Amino acid sequence: MKITVITGSPRRRGNSFAMTDAFVKEAERLGHTVRRFDAALMKIGGCRACQTCFKTGKACSFDDDFNLIAPAIMEAGAVVFSMPTYWYSIPAQIKGVIDRLFSFVVGGKDIAGKKCGLIACCEEGDVTVMDGIRMPLERSAALLRWEMAGEVLVPGVLNEGDIDNTDGCKQAAELAHKF
Numbered sequence: 656m657k658i659t660v661i662t663g664s665p666r667r668r669g670n671s672f673a674m675t676d677a678f679v680k681e682a683e684r685l686g687h688t689v690r691r692f693d694a695a696l697m698k699i700g701g702c703r704a705c706q707t708c709f710k711t712g713k714a715c716s717f718d719d720d721f722n723l724i725a726p727a728i729m730e731a732g733a734v735v736f737s738m739p740t741y742w743y744s745i746p747a748q749i750k751g752v753i754d755r756l757f758s759f760v761v762g763g764k765d766i767a768g769k770k771c772g773l774i775a776c777c778e779e780g781d782v783t784v785m786d787g788i789r790m791p792l793e794r795s796a797a798l799l800r801w802e803m804a805g806e807v808l809v810p811g812v813l814n815e816g817d818i819d820n821t822d823g824c825k826q827a828a829e830l831a832h833k834f
């Protein structure tokens with residue numbers, strides 16, 4: 656299966672990147688082809704709601720790095736989002752990608768039937784802190800008719816390396832077995 660992974664942290668040595676690395680390594684070991692995009696290290700703005708999606712040949716008429724990710728979403732059998740929690744919600748750096756999934760709806764592209772995964776972490780010790788990530792992801796997947804294959808939600812990690820004191824990377828590797 657082709658799996659497109661989209662991350663949302665700006666920290667290359669951070670907790671969600673460590674889990675993403677573990678997921679990608681295991682997915683590739685299982686024979687999947689993974690394409691990874693680190694949204695926070697790319698140039699990706701928000702949706703302008705112009706509704707001219709795909710009219711210029713590209714997904715978005717405002718041509719930034721989202722247009723590199725869009726074809727990889729279209730051709731993938733699964734899409735995995737990986738991010739930290741920012742203010743009980745989705746970090747701006749990856750929210751632009753999620754908002755611009757709208758382009759597939761406006762452009763009339765049939766992207767139904769994909770599997771979807773979520774990897775997330777937060778500082779506080781309560782898994783419900785990630786509700787503000789989990790719920791919009793689940794509802795967006797339902798709208799797009801994607802199947803939520805699995806979620807890894809790891810509370811209690813703040814600084815780089817904290818993830819090593821949890822089983823987060825093990826859980827992320829196990830997520831790869833759901834695709």
Ligand SMILES: Cc1cc2nc3c(=O)[nH]c(=O)nc-3n(C[C@H](O)[C@H](O)[C@H](O)COP(=O)(O)O)c2cc1C
Pocket residue numbers: 664665666668669670671672738739740741742743744776777778779780784812813814815
């Ligand atoms: C701007 C910002 C907002 C944050 N908001 C929250 C929050 O609302 N709740 C929480 O538990 N942790 C919050 N955190 C902590 C991060 O979720 C935590 O440090 C996480 O491990 C970072 O993941 P990363 O290493 O992959 O970047 C916030 C961190 C930043 C930088």
